[in-house]
Amino acid sequence: MASYVWDFTHGTKDQKDLLGGKGANLAEMTRLGLPVPPGFTVTTEACRAFLADGREPDGLEEEIDEHLCALEARIGRRLGDVADPLLLSVRSGAKFSMPGMMETVLDIGLNDQTVVGLATQSGDERFAADSYRRLLQMFGTTVLGIDGAAFSDRMDAAADLDADRLREVVADFKAIIRERTGSEFPQDPREQLRQAIRAVFASWNTPRAVLYRRHERIPEDLGTAVNVQVMVFGNRGPTSGSGVCFTRDPATGEPGVYGDYLQNAQGEDVVAGIRNTVSLADLADLDRASYDELLLAMSVLEHHYADMCDIEFTIEDGTLWMLQTRVGKRTPAAAVQIAADLVAEEQIDPDEALRRVTGTQLAALMFPQFAPDLTRRAVATGLNASPGAAVGRVVLDSATAVEWAERGEAVILVRKETTPEDLAGMMAARGILTARGGKTSHAAVVARGMGRTCVCGAESVTIDLPGRRLRLADGSEVAEGDVISIDGTTGEVFLGEVPVSEPALVRRLEGEVVDDRLADAALGLLDRADLVRRLEVRANADTPDDARRARRLGAGGIGLCRTEHMFLGERRGLVERLIVAEDDAEREIALARLEPLQRQDFAEILEAMDGLPVTIRLIDPPLHEFLPDLTDLAVRVALEDERHEEDEHDHELLAAVRRLHEQNPMLGLRGVRLGIVVPGLFDMQATAIAEATADRIEAGGDPRPEVMVPLVASAGELALVRTQLEQAVAAVATRRGLDLAIPIGTMIELPRAAVTADRIAGVADFFSFGTNDLTQTTWGFSRDDVEAEFFTAYRDRGILPVSPFESIDVDGVGSLVQQAVRLGRGVRPDLHLGVCGEHGGDPDSIHFFDRIGLDYVSCSPYRVPVARWEAARARL
Ligand code: ADP
Ligand code: MG
Ligand code: MG
Incomplete structure (x- = not known):
């Protein structure tokens, strides 16, 4: 029979869905024979049922009673027993650890009578009163929802209170509860337990928790488990205490144990930082036997999980108790170091190491x-x-x-x-x-x-x-x-x-000799990634410097070489002349002067990428971007006219700027449209590419340019410019007496291109998905403007958990890409396919592109190692 309650002796670490992370790991430690205070877990299923119906599901109360009975029998103490009470902790624990969820309630079972029993039984009045005070405070804040300050204000001066003073605090705390809630603190321990469990269930839906889940993309419907556990006491004098520790350094990943210990304290005090902790090493002096036992348990856990573990423990009067473990959170550096070390120690294989470390973690190691x-x-x-x-x-x-x-x-x-x-x-x-x-x-x-x-x-x-x-x-x-x-x-x-x-890793990637353990670790795993991945990784690089850097960082070519920057700077004058040209002759003069400049740019990039493909995109942005701002220019011309210093060039320029002004430049005269409307522009670029290629061949190189036409929406557009481009290349080939085979392909960055990809494939040698523009045009919003206005509202309401410009929108944009892949390959099975938007360097997107069978992703040079890494992870 399916049950809502599981004893710690029954679960395993693999049941996080049902028992939550904390419960599953408490069960695992119990099974390993480590000293865990006994207890049971109320499942996430019970929580889901509670949240759906607003009350405990049928049978839950009875099951809890049964497990409680068994626990009492095993311990030999009963909940609510006035002479020798059993005390419990109630601990939330979802599948993923979630700050913002309800905190723990300790010392459940104390009331006005049992506190006397605890004092007699332990022989320590102060300890008993302090425990009752803790219960009232935790119960008051987390179960009854009273502002924590109401209690802590009263406690501020109470750090070293004696039993009498603590009893006064207890009376005050009960009064606070009475005033704030209109009822007495529940004296019935079973009622305390019921309310605490309910509060944990309900905390799943607090605004804090909901917000956190959205942010971390944790599903809404998992629910949390509740762990009910026998209390052990770290606050029982100098031979007691609580601590947290790690089996390796969570900051650097270096082997060796790390931790903090606080004498005579319960666990919450350690994290709260109320008193100063001592290092774990000092525990060896305080209590050698417990320290040795803890070290042994740490080693057992690390080998069992084959990973760095973080552990919470309490020592009660010289006896060690394990209260929690999990695979520990760590810095990106530690993640890489630990994974590589575990491979070297043969605890895991290299593929498991890659599975554990994300590309984002690797990326974090590369920034200054x-x-x-x-x-x-x-x-x-x-x-x-x-x-x-x-x-x-x-x-x-x-x-x-x-x-x-x-x-x-x-x-x-x-x-x-x-x-x-x-x-x-x-x-x-x-x-x-x-x-x-x-x-x-x-x-x-x-x-x-x-x-x-x-x-x-x-x-x-x-x-x-x-x-x-x-x-x-x-x-x-x-x-x-x-x-x-x-x-x-x-x-x-x-x-x-x-x-x-x-960082040393970057210097090593750039070819410097640097002795560094972390760089060794990362580069070793990166080598493995290159063996595992299927996707090629190219770089977006527009300059020879970037091309060289990309190559050092492991790029297998350039997937996007933009040419617009070749029109900026001192060349702007030429571009202006090209635009304001009144006839073919003037235009040809401007083009003829631009051509050799471009040719030199291309030759250097082809040299840097010798033997590797270089995809060159013909000019894409609207021409007015190369002209002065309309308002500035209009003011200048007006001033000149007023001073009778009329400048003919400025007048022509102003006319051109007015002529080229567009309401929506992003949807205007750009990309392939420029190639069709401005005579000679694309031919000039194709000629420059072909000449540069010929130069490189004659210099003994192996240039591999590819020409890419942007913003194509229809096969007709591409067919037209393709003929022009082929003619320009052929003319150079004849002139130079060389055989120049330069593939001509297109970007797929408009929805229309994606859905007619079969026709476009008839005239394209390759596709490169321009997912930035494809995202803008599919969603119908501009990347430059979304952020400010509605985007935040969309994110807060969960419509768009993550920007579609950061991570590909699989259902919409992704589906268009997939359709284009199918249509294109249907016509041309060998069609080479890549992606060159920002998504080419985004981990989730890379996994998607691998899945749908693209040949390569292209991203910025510094992103190349990350893309190599994630392309491998996509295969594992
Ligand atoms: P969190 O999820 O915030 O880590 P925990 O459920 O681990 O919350 O509880 C916080 C602290 O409460 C623990 O670190 C431990 O010190 C203390 N605690 C929890 N359960 C017990 C227990 N059964 N006995 C003694 N202390 C406990
Ligand atoms: Mg917590
Ligand atoms: Mg904890």
Whole structure:
């Protein structure tokens, strides 16, 4: 018969669904023969039934009575026995540990009579009164919901109270309960037990718990188990105490036992930090026998779980009791170190190590970090948009950033918000700080892509551009050129230089020789990941430097080489001339001057990726992004006219800006549409690519470019530009006397392209899913604007637990991708498929792309090791 109550002697660690994490592990420790105070677990099923019906399910009370009886018989003490009472703890324990859930209630079973019995029986009046005081306090706050301050205010001065004073506190606490609830504290122990269990059940649905589950993506319908356990007492004088310990260092993963111990205390005191704890090593001096026994139990547990365990224990008058264990929480560094060490110790195999450590944990090891310092104070705080630690001089515009960086200064680019025009400055800067914008703002997305540290939306920072300074909330000022430090992991901004360290792992990945145990551990597992994974990992890289770095970090090619930055900086003049050109001749002059510049860019990137594929995307953004801002320009022209200094070029430019102005540029003249509308633009790019390829071949290299056309919606568009591109390549091939086979493919980033992928596959050699735009166009919201307005509301209400720009929306966008894969491969079974949106570096998304059979993911260079890691985990 299915039962609602399980004795600790019956469960196992694998029954977390039914018994909760704490209950399952208490059962496991009991089965291992470790000293666990006896007890039983009320199952999550009982909780679910309670929450559904608002009352205890039929039979639950009887089952609890039976188990209680058996417990009393075993211990030889009864609940409510006035002479020698049994006391119980009631402990919540869901499948996943959840802060915000109900706390524990200790010492259930005490009342005005039994407290006398406990005093006589233990010979310690103070201990008995203190236990009763604890029960009233815990029961009052957690079961009756009274504000904890009502009790703790009264207790503040009571740390070393004698028995008489404690009895006064007890009387006061009972009065507080009476006043606040209108009823007496329940004197019937069985009623105390019933109410405590009910309170644990109900705590599943407290707002705190609901919010936490949403945040952590824990299902709503699991319910919590309740553990009812015989009390043991750490507060029984100097030969008693409580502690917590770890079988390895949870901060570094280094072997060796770690922990804290508090003499003459119950467990809650250890965590509460009321008194100072001593280290576990000191327990050896206080009570050698218990210490040895504990070390043995720790070793048993670690070998049994084959993982680092965290343990709560109590010593009652020289006897050790184990109260809790679980696989311990740890820092990312410890996660990697422990997994690798356990492989070396042959406790687990390498695949299990990969299963245990997430790519996100690996990523955390790769960011530069500030040395810890508790006294450091942030002068402003924004969103932790792109992790890492950056120190440099404040610069307030992109041009200054580039200029100072070129003369060797470390700079932090500080802007109200960034635009594509800031790209050069962002690349030149060590870090980026913005006053406006959320985690998917331009600054945040671009910074993450480049692996640059970024704090965005630091609203308390005001930028005084004319005065070249920042103003902080406290009224103080930071001049351009002053040094600040920003922490992209926490969102904090500091004045002056905070010491930073580049992690050894990154230096090793970059080819430096560094002796470091953690780097050894990570790289060993990364080698294993490369053997396990099926997906290729490429990088998004637009410059030769990024290409080289990507290659060192293990990229198998470039999946997205954007070409728009090749139109910025000093080349903008040429682009402006191209746009304002009045006839073919003028246009051709501008194109002819751009072509060799692009060719040089491509040649260097192809060289850096020699022998590996380089997917080059033709120009994508709307042309007006390369022109001055409409308002600025209009003002300038008006001023010039007023002063009779009319400038013909500016007038032409203004006309062009007006002509190109669009209400929705994102849905406007961009991508393949540019190739069709602006004569010669794509041909020029194709020619530059083909010439660069020819240059590389003649230099003895092995260039492998692929040309990618953005924003295609129909096969017709691609067919048209494909012919032009092929002609441009063929012309170069003939001129150079070489055989140039350059695959031509397309991005799939519009829903229409996805659903007509079979037709598009007829004219494409490959697809690369541009999941950023595909997400925008499928949901119909723009990435730059969602954050501010409704997104938070959506997240709070659980409509979108996680941003679809961070992790692929499997049901919607993912389904379109899947459909395009099926349609495309139906026409062309060998169609090569990849993804190049931000999702290419996101763990959950990588697992999805592996599942649906893509050939590769492409992500920013610094993300490459993480993608290699997650691509392996997707196979395990
Ligand atoms: P949490 O989930 O917050 O860790 P626990 O259920 O582990 O809550 O309880 C907190 C503390 O209460 C434990 O660390 C332990 O010190 C004390 N405690 C729980 N059960 C008992 C018990 N049966 N005897 C003595 N102390 C207990
Ligand atoms: Mg708790
Ligand atoms: Mg605990």
